Amino acid sequence: MSGRTGAHSVVEPSPLTRRIAGALVICYALIAIVPLLWIFVTGFKTPPDSIAYPPKMMFTPSLEGYVNLFTTRSRQSPEYMASLPPAETWYDRLARSRNMVIAGPSKYGQRFVNSLVVAFGSTILAVSLGTLTAYAFSRFRVPLADDLMFFILSTRMMPPIAVAIPIYLMYRSLGLSDTWLGMILLYTAVNVSLAVWLMKGFIDEIPREYEEAALIDGYTRLQAFYKVVLPQAATGIAATAIFCLIFAWNEYAFAALLTSGNAQTAPPFIPTIIGEGGLDWPAVAAGASLFLLPIVVFTVILRKHLLRGITFGAVRK
Amino acid sequence: MAEIRIQDLRKAFGDFVAVERSSFTVRDGDFFVMLGPSGCGKTTTLRMIAGLELPTSGTILLDGEDVTFRRAAQRDIAFVFQLFALYPHMSVRRNIAFPLVCQGMARAEIAAAVQEAARFLRIDHLLDRAVSGLSSGDRQRVALGRAIVRRPKAFLMDEPLGALDAEFRALMCQELRALHERLRATTVYVTHDQLEAMSMADTVAVMNQGAVEQVGPPQQIYDNPVSMFVADFIGSPPMNFLAMPGGLASGERSISVAGGQIEIPPPTAAIPPGELTLGIRPEHISFDDAAAMRAGVVAVEYLGTTQLVTLDTAHGRLKARLPAVTSARVGETVGLAFLTQRLSLFDGATGRAIPVRRPMEALHG
Numbered sequence: 001m002s003g004r005t006g007a008h009s010v011v012e013p014s015p016l017t018r019r020i021a022g023a024l025v026i027c028y029a030l031i032a033i034v035p036l037l038w039i040f041v042t043g044f045k046t047p048p049d050s051i052a053y054p055p056k057m058m059f060t061p062s063l064e065g066y067v068n069l070f071t072t073r074s075r076q077s078p079e080y081m082a083s084l085p086p087a088e089t090w091y092d093r094l095a096r097s098r099n100m101v102i103a104g105p106s107k108y109g110q111r112f113v114n115s116l117v118v119a120f121g122s123t124i125l126a127v128s129l130g131t132l133t134a135y136a137f138s139r140f141r142v143p144l145a146d147d148l149m150f151f152i153l154s155t156r157m158m159p160p161i162a163v164a165i166p167i168y169l170m171y172r173s174l175g176l177s178d179t180w181l182g183m184i185l186l187y188t189a190v191n192v193s194l195a196v197w198l199m200k201g202f203i204d205e206i207p208r209e210y211e212e213a214a215l216i217d218g219y220t221r222l223q224a225f226y227k228v229v230l231p232q233a234a235t236g237i238a239a240t241a242i243f244c245l246i247f248a249w250n251e252y253a254f255a256a257l258l259t260s261g262n263a264q265t266a267p268p269f270i271p272t273i274i275g276e277g278g279l280d281w282p283a284v285a286a287g288a289s290l291f292l293l294p295i296v297v298f299t300v301i302l303r304k305h306l307l308r309g310i311t312f313g314a315v316r317k
Numbered sequence: 318m319a320e321i322r323i324q325d326l327r328k329a330f331g332d333f334v335a336v337e338r339s340s341f342t343v344r345d346g347d348f349f350v351m352l353g354p355s356g357c358g359k360t361t362t363l364r365m366i367a368g369l370e371l372p373t374s375g376t377i378l379l380d381g382e383d384v385t386f387r388r389a390a391q392r393d394i395a396f397v398f399q400l401f402a403l404y405p406h407m408s409v410r411r412n413i414a415f416p417l418v419c420q421g422m423a424r425a426e427i428a429a430a431v432q433e434a435a436r437f438l439r440i441d442h443l444l445d446r447a448v449s450g451l452s453s454g455d456r457q458r459v460a461l462g463r464a465i466v467r468r469p470k471a472f473l474m475d476e477p478l479g480a481l482d483a484e485f486r487a488l489m490c491q492e493l494r495a496l497h498e499r500l501r502a503t504t505v506y507v508t509h510d511q512l513e514a515m516s517m518a519d520t521v522a523v524m525n526q527g528a529v530e531q532v533g534p535p536q537q538i539y540d541n542p543v544s545m546f547v548a549d550f551i552g553s554p555p556m557n558f559l560a561m562p563g564g565l566a567s568g569e570r571s572i573s574v575a576g577g578q579i580e581i582p583p584p585t586a587a588i589p590p591g592e593l594t595l596g597i598r599p600e601h602i603s604f605d606d607a608a609a610m611r612a613g614v615v616a617v618e619y620l621g622t623t624q625l626v627t628l629d630t631a632h633g634r635l636k637a638r639l640p641a642v643t644s645a646r647v648g649e650t651v652g653l654a655f656l657t658q659r660l661s662l663f664d665g666a667t668g669r670a671i672p673v674r675r676p677m678e679a680l681h682g
Contacts, residue, residue, distance in 0.1 A: 207400065213402040
């Protein structure tokens with residue numbers, strides 16, 4: 001369908017419509033991107049620049065925010081500072097210029113690792129369980145299948161945080177509070193219903209003939225599932241994984257409630273940075289910027305699948 | 318290669334009976350076509366032979382061995398699906414090799430077998446292509462390649478030409494038949510297209526409402542249908558039926574119609590009392606001004622070498638296939654003569670054929 005100008009078409013948008021649509025998309029992109037850009041830029045400001053009014057658009061970039069994010073520092077008297085041997089590294093020098101000495105690494109790295117473990121762990125678990133469950137619902141005659149599917153969906157009808165107190169009490173008595181396992185199980189439980197429903201849609205779309213062909217060719221059902229169904233469901237798995245990961249990665253309320261030490265994830269940790277040594281907005285901004293990275297990378301890697309995935313069923317080949 | 322013997326096969330899905338007590342035998346090396354309208358149970362029967370469905374009762378013998386409840390993988394049968402079911406994430410080569418990989422065959426042997434099958438089907442230049450980019454004919458050949466590479470005991474095909482356009486279907490019909498001539502493999506082929514069935518089959522089984530109505534070579538089914546259903550289903554346009562409420566006394570050689578008598582071939586069994594139906598193929602009707610049976614011409618369809626003439630008689634409407642040179646004008650009244658030896662008689666109540674004796678020369682005349 002080439003764009004024949006002049007000819008009226010009922011399916012092709014007119015040039016004016018296209019321009020309006022383009023302008024709307026750009027407006028939306030600006031609204032979405034400006035806050036992110038502001039956070040990213042703030043991460044490279046010095047603390048005084050970050051709270052300057054009117055806001056500074058032009059400034060000398062500094063890594064102070066990132067140094068503050070990854071270190072704990074203590075303020076010292078000028079006499080003590082003078083008595084120290086010369087600073088050895090660039091980040092030591094940066095800290096000393098504010099009359100501070102670096103006392104050690106901060107907890108950000110560890111919190112970040114916790115986030116990675118909990119988010120990816122729960123995503124893998126939720127998507128695996130979801131795919132197997134969806135396959136069973138799609139291919140086998142499950143008694144009361146519709147009711148069971150509705151039951152699975154119904155676990156999402158209440159906001160998860162409504163059951164925060166019972167979960168908190170259960171976790172405390174089971175010893176799951178503040179553990180990786182506890183957080184992984186919790187996020188898996190929330191995500192698995194989404195995974196089952198999404199994956200059922202994808203697997204329903206895969207013709208049964210593929211498996212039947214494999215069964216006749218001599219494979220067992222499990223082999224057929226592994227060799228034929230899974231590769232076909234890759235798009236759906238990728239899309240489902242992104243949805244699950246985004247939820248688990250960004251989840252704040254349960255993380256704040258159930259984790260405090262060892263297993264604390266990054267979202268509840270980042271706001272606490274601000275309390276360490278005054279209004280350290282650049283460190284908070286640096287922490288938030290880094291926190292965005294894994295999701296961005298994951299989504300970029302899978303974006304081809306995601307686009308096909310969220311429009312699944314819309315176009316049949 | 319093997320013989321497939323089906324005994325009293327029955328399949329019910331809840332209250333719905335898909336296949337009702339079918340028994341037939343597919344001889345070794347036969348091209349056996351199961352023909353019937355959609356929903357007649359032919360695909361279900363095929364899937365039971367393949368092991369994709371388990372029968373409710375009955376037995377399936379493959380080469381004398383009872384395989385009724387054996388898994389599909391253990392039957393050594395190849396299946397060609399209507400939509401080919403080529404694995405989209407694999408190349409043509411991997412698709413064809415897929416059944417061999419399962420058997421744990423050595424890599425070099427697989428490569429050789431795939432090459433041989435591909436050359437046999439003239440797709441060896443496509444081996445490294447993705448299946449998604451292939452034309453439907455090439456996909457069909459890849460699906461056949463995946464079936465023949467294993468040298469199975471039998472091939473089962475579920476409307477493999479159903480997804481092709483008409484022109485290409487005719488070509489693939491020839492190719493499939495040629496392939497069968499070379500391999501001489503037992504083949505069970507399911508279709509609802511009588512032309513496919515008649516042109517390819519050694520033996521046709523016509524199915525209706527879950528039951529096998531008639532099994533036999535295409536010509537026997539065409540010439541001596543056992544029921545009105547078979548007579549109506551085979552042939553295009555189908556056999557004409559004229560209701561004869563008068564019936565026929567035993568021993569009589571002609572049947573009374575409005576205006577005279579029609580001679581019929583001698584029945585070889587007792588004629589049931591009551592209404593009879595006379596079956597006449599369109600090509601066995603000719604115009605004869607002297608004939609007793611009168612009819613009005615309702616419509617004429619010109620087809621090149623022949624023409625289809627729709628006629629109204631006192632006993633019902635007929636379609637006649639006549640040479641294009643015969644003059645027929647809408648509104649005319651004509652006399653109809655029937656080729657006596659080729660007429661069929663059916664019991665009006667049950668729709669079953671009344672066996673008749675036909676002189677051999679008439680059959681092949």
